Amino acid sequence: MVFYCMISLLKDKVMKKIITILTIVPLMVFAGLNVGKVTNTLSHIKGKKTLSFFNANTHIPLEGKLKLTSLSTADIVLFSSKKHKSKSTIVNSYKKLKENKNSIGAIYLKKGRTQIIFVKERLDAKGLSLSPKFKKHILHEWQLDPLALVKGLK
Secondary structure (H helix, E strand, O other), X not given: OHHHHHHHHHXXXXXXXHHHHXXXXXXXXXXXOOHHXXXXXXXXXXXXXXXXXXXXXXXXXXXXXXXXXXXXXXXXXXXXXXXXXXXXXXXXXXXXXXHOOOEEEEEEEEOOEEEEEEEHHHHHHOOOEEOHHHHHHXXXXXXXXXXXXXXXXX
16 A cells, blocks of 8 residues: 555656646747847937947846947946836836836847837937837837826717
8 A cells, every 4th residue: 555655646746746847848838938029129229329228137047249338328228127217117017018108128038030110209218219210119108008098989
């Protein structure tokens, strides 16, 4: 009887490992931002001066065309979990973009694909613009909450 229980527990542990591996591996395969696309888009944000960025998420290796600096000297903070009142931020979820009015955009994954969104009114308020070739990434404030448009029509 004891032997049967030990075999049963061993099978459960092995089964748990197999199930864990089967669920984590597909997530790891698709869980990466397209860093080249992100870097290229961010490098086309224009302001009155050359913009500098601070990457608060060290797991996302941004490189190339971006001028990365410290938090204190950066113009735009990327992927921060804290709110920065004096700096423009780019958040890592659509929900945070809707909630945090200081964020000018969001870069996140949806169904394994990199999503990049900027809010036109917020960019304009900060004196920033995005190159016209990236107009597909620009939304208006009212598009963040489609129900607001319906309420406005009544």
